[in-house]
Amino acid sequence: MRCFLAVALPEEIKEILRGLQEELRAAGAGVRWVRPEGFHLTLKFFGEIPEKKLPSLVQAAEQTARDFEPFELTLSEIGFFPEKGTPRVVWVGLSGELETLKELHRRLEKAFKKTGFPPEKRPFHPHLTLGRVKEPQSTEALRRRAAELSVPGKSFRVEGLTFYRSKLRPDGALYTALATVELVCERE
Numbered sequence: 155m156r157c158f159l160a161v162a163l164p165e166e167i168k169e170i171l172r173g174l175q176e177e178l179r180a181a182g183a184g185v186r187w188v189r190p191e192g193f194h195l196t197l198k199f200f201g202e203i204p205e206k207k208l209p210s211l212v213q214a215a216e217q218t219a220r221d222f223e224p225f226e227l228t229l230s231e232i233g234f235f236p237e238k239g240t241p242r243v244v245w246v247g248l249s250g251e252l253e254t255l256k257e258l259h260r261r262l263e264k265a266f267k268k269t270g271f272p273p274e275k276r277p278f279h280p281h282l283t284l285g286r287v288k289e290p291q292s293t294e295a296l297r298r299r300a301a302e303l304s305v306p307g308k309s310f311r312v313e314g315l316t317f318y319r320s321k322l323r324p325d326g327a328l329y330t331a332l333a334t335v336e337l338v339c340e341r342e
């Protein structure tokens with residue numbers, strides 16, 4: 155199965171992201187928008203894994219999550235990958251306790267490496283994907299529209315990590331939650 159680890163988002167955050175999608179949709183570019191129920195913050199993409207590997211990944215995440223207490227992130231700006239030129243991905247960036255998020259990501263990569271999954275080579279750029287560009291001809295208007303919009307600076311607490319299965323469909327991926335691990339550090 156195709157599997158990844160992510161932070162699930164509260165409904166009110168998904169609602170804001172959905173609103174931003176609506177505003178950007180008006181720019182008319184050929185973008186495949188993420189289904190609102192599918193919004194998430196990816197921490198690790200595993201690709202295709204045998205189902206029997208999942209328990210060891212969950213265990214590795216649990217061990218790591220034991221050293222972290224819940225923390226807060228805030229929606230920031232609309233951005234694009236790549237930053238300049240024809241965009242492929244439209245996303246919303248994050249601010250707040252980013253150092254904690256990065257440390258959590260680093261520790262997870264270390265734990266998954268021990269389980270046999272090599273760390274991602276690209277630097278970690280935390281983002282919430284809104285959509286993926288399918289027709290790169292008409293993205294000028296999309297960039298212009300994004301620059302006009304302001305993202306509500308809404309915050310949310312990261313309290314757990316969710317393993318998802320991703321099923322690829324012609325009209326976009328469908329995600330199903332497989333297991334959730336809580337951040338449970340109890341510092342003195």
Ligand code: 2AM
Nearest residue numbers: 158195196198199243281282283320327
């Ligand atoms: P994203 O975080 O930029 O949206 C499930 O496919 C999730 O894993 C998506 O959110 C996706 O990107 C992320 N991901 C990371 N690396 C990927 C890859 N090589 N192929 C597909 N998705 C990947």
